[in-house]
Amino acid sequence: MPLVLMSLELIEIFRWAYGLLAELGLPPVWVMLISYGVIGVLMFGVLALLALFLVWWERKVAGHVQQRFGPMRNGWHGWYQTIADAIKLLQKEDVDIIARDKFVFFWAPVLCFVAAFLAYICIPFGKDLIVADLNIGILYIMAVTTFTVIALLMAGWGSNNKYALFGGMRSAAQAISYEVPMVASILTVIIYAGSLSMVDIVQSQNSFFGWFICRMPFGPIAFVTYIIAATAEANRAPFDIPEAEQELVAGFNIEYSGMKFAMFFLAEFINLFTVSAIAVTLFLGGWEGPWLPSWLWFLLKTLGIVFLLMMFRWTYPRLRVDQLMEFAWKFLVPVTFANLILAATMKYLGWYW
């Protein structure tokens, strides 16, 4: 049985399909364009479906944490609730407010949506299952995710609404502050992996005790600080002050409706999956694992981290703005930098492999 499962590598399907395409005898430019197009459409489809699944899962987790059932009516345990929601949002009226800044208001959700997808160019979903193994992998992901901050600022400004403006400003302040500990935690891993490429990082942790979370003592510390910073980067509770419902009604997306709102909403869940996938790649060995095919291991680990972040959201109270900033600068930044220095020293002295 394990042997059968092992052979279910998704990459083989892609190789087979590419082989068929190459045999058609088209000019190489066309082969390239068609394969890129297919990969792009596939990524979009898979991620959109994944986001819909995560929305449903979040509602179920929230329900069970609060001792209720969550969506139950549409299908088995409400499985097509979010699909119905998405269709509803598609045909909803796009309310166009008069006071908005037309140009900024229109492009903010587009930029947010595109930025959420860009990171997936170099996330390894399985062994060899990566769109492009850039040699600046993790740095590229950090760079493109900054566009999300710009998009939220644009949404806040373009809405011409004080709550939206507050939401946008809070999100920018939070993202800039938490990016520092996040990058410092990631650097701890990079020191030992010796490369920025996501594939190299996974390959440098090829056994369970080689996973960066198992490397004592800096690994677990870096993992915990990364998870905290990632929760803040994904704008989720307890760090969800950019859209704190009780304070800001809905924050930066208050004036958005219909499809534009759906784009923000889906982007948020794709970002949740992104930060979890990075955590798995950097600390939990990525696609590595016995018996099961590599893409399934990656998916299971990532969904595990997603579940952890969902439990955070529904079991912790929200922080105040000043507490949030204080926590980032007075606690997380010193801790991550001390950890980074510790890891670098241990590497330099050769106390660790």
Add this chain to the structure above:
Amino acid sequence: MTDPSEVGIVFWVLSTVILVSAVMVVSLRNIFHCAIFLILTLTGVAGIFVTLNAEFLAAAQVLIYVGAVATLMVFGIMLTSDIASRRIEMTNQKAGVAVLACMVFALGVLFLIKITTKAGAGVWQTATEPLPADNVLTIGKQLMTEFVLPFEVVSVLLLAAMIGAIVLARREAS
């Protein structure tokens, strides 16, 4: 990005984006729109770096200019009260000086292009062999060995600027 014709198309598209949005930055009346086009300009420059096989520079460009500098600018605009509805006037009347400055800059660039493209002269050393695939490693090593002094000076400069900003902010508060 090895095929020269491919690089050519990408170069022209990126240059058009950069130049058009750079003109927008200085000619639009709404300051927030200017900031957005500045971000577009800087992203275009990152794209040019990618076509030159300088991925690390491209990522650093986006991280520092878009992620930090432009975000802080937008942040500053948002914190400035009563700027949303105002259309900013072009207050600079010194057209003559501006034209002169532009001319000097254009001549300087032209001069540089001329001396670097002179056949076989090699006034400025350009790479004759293909770049190493992993140039991040090389950049890192160079920064920590040969260019460690400028690197440290820049850090001290940034630290000084940061302390200065804090001092200014505190004085205002008291």
